[in-house]
Amino acid sequence: MSEAFRALPAVGTLLTRPEVAPLLERYGRPAVVQALRQQVAEARRLLARGEAAAAEALFEAEALAPALARRLQPRLVRVVNATGVLLHTNLGRAPLAAAARAAAEAAGGYVPVEYALETGARGRREEAVARLLSELTGAEAATVVNNGAAAVLLALGALAGGKEVLVSRGELVEIGGGFRIPEVVAQGGCRLVEVGTTNRTRLEDFARAATAATGAILRVHPSNFRMIGFTERPSLEALVDLGRRLGVPVVADLGSGVLFDAQATGPLQDEVPARSALAAGAEVACFSGDKLLGGPQAGFVAGRARALERIRRHPLMRALRCDKVRLAALEATLHLYRDGRADEIPVWAMLRATVPDLGALAGALAERLAEAGVPATVEPCEDAVGGGSAPGRPLPGMAVRIATADPEALARRLRQGSPPVVAVVREGALWLHLRTIGPEGLEPVAAAVTAAWAG
Structure with a gap:
């Protein structure tokens, strides 16, 4: 084994290989040297696991340059x-509309992010987004921060800092990355008071838990799970009525960001629209920008002007604010809603795709692949909204199934292709779901699968 380690090529030797020369010209010596060191380190790890053949293959002429290019590229x-x-968290959640992408690109230069062109005076950073959001939700005022959890953190800190926050035990959820609602409440400077039981919490439970130290009632979106069976929880309207009697605000964490009642249908029937939550009397509603709203990552807070004034003055507001590129993309996305052009937002186009339409796309892709010798069939499948939205409510879809002896190897080659294709391996085959591929993805996917199949 020690001989195998000693036989590994030196970085200096690898630098003289002809296939490395174009990379040196493009990326420069320091970056290529670092990539080669990583390649040698990977070979050492393989040798330590007894995979000598795999370690040797890392330095073959046809493998070295592509591997280095993958290490060097963004x-x-x-x-x-x-x-x-649709809202794949690991893949960045919602893809942006063309208008949002164009706005983000334009914001790469100088933009009047805090400057009023009409008067030449300093302006408010989130003013345009806040105005659109208020118009769309019926809120008296609104603001935006860099993600949904930050919106809840800021709202609680500003409205109930130093006081108790009442939350149903059935809503003490953990969100992505291991972050939990009790921790968010604590970081907001509040003391969590658990109310009711996991499966059943009644209005009188909240009433009994309230004290002179109560600062807010928090309603939490059940991200990534759905509770069914012997369950109960008070309506948002009932919580608001109790909050008014107690003199405390109700903060509604809506999670996914549905704006209107008309959108909360089908698999989204359990999502509470922002406009409805505010009409029910919530002091503020918090929701994400990069989920069902279809924009970049952001957290919105919309509601009463008195509450938003306190939120905007909170010290965390500056720490959590959005940059100019994100604000530009958000503004463009909200303009699409205002102008009745929400069908241009990719997530809504994907949600509205019908099974017959998806079947036609799957048939076209399978035909292309069959012509290239790839054994592809069209099969029904289940898609998912993702991003914590509509848990337990799958979407009927259509997929192309590729039978192969080693679907994991094929999936790996697809991920390493150009463009990378992220597929699903299940039931001993590789599956390509057409709902998220879409019409514009047919040609790139057909070419990528054909190349990966050829090895």
């Missing part, structure tokens, strides 16, 4: 999502 490259999960 990590955040555009991929094709073939998983059928």
Whole structure:
């Protein structure tokens, strides 16, 4: 084994290989040297596991340059999502509309992010987004921060800092990355008071838990799970009525960001629209920008003007504020809603795709693949909204199934292709879900699968 380690090529030797020369010209010596060191380190790890053949293969002429290129290129490259999960958290959640992408690109230069062109005076950073959001939700005022959890954190800190926050035990959820609602409440400077039981919490439970130290009632979106069976929880309207009697605000964490009642249908029937939550009397509603709203990552807070004034003055507001590129993309996305052009937002186009339409796309892709010798069939499948939205409510879809002896190897080659294609391996086959591929993805996916199949 020690001989195998000693036989590994030196970085200096690898630098003289002809296939490395173009990379040196493009990326420069320091970056290529670092990539080669990583390649040698990977070979050492393989040798330590007894995989000598795999370690040797890392330095073959046809493998070395592509491997180095993958190490040197930016990590955040555009991929094709073939998983059928619309708001795939690991793939950046909602893809942006063309208008939002164009606005983000324009914001790469100088933009009047805090400057009023009409008067030449300093302006408020989030003013345009806040105005649109208020118009769309019926809120008296609104603001935006860098993600949904930050919106809840800021709202609680501003409205109930130093006081108790009442939350149903059935809503003490853990969100992505291991972050939990009790921790968010604590970081907001509040003391959590658990109310009721896991499966059943009644209005009188909240009333009994309230004291002179109560600062807010928090209603939490049940992200990534759905509780069924012997369950109960008070309506938002009932909580608001209790809050008014107690003199405390109700903060509604809506999670996914449905704006209107008309959108909360089908698999989204359990999502509470922002406009409805505010009409029910919530002091503020908090929700995400990069889920069902279809914009970039952001957290919105909309509601009463008195509450938003306190929130905007909170010290955390500056720490959590959005940059100019994100604000530009958000404004463009909200303009699409205001102008009745929400069908241009990719997540809504994917949600509205019908099974017959998806079947036609799957048939076209399977035909292309069959012509290239790839054994592809059209099969029904289940898609998912993802991003914590509509848990337990799958979307009927259509997929292309590729039978192969080693679907994991094929999936790996697809991920390493250009463009990378992220597919699903299940039931001993590779599956390509058409809902997230879409019409524009047919040609790139067909070419990528054909190349990966050829090895």
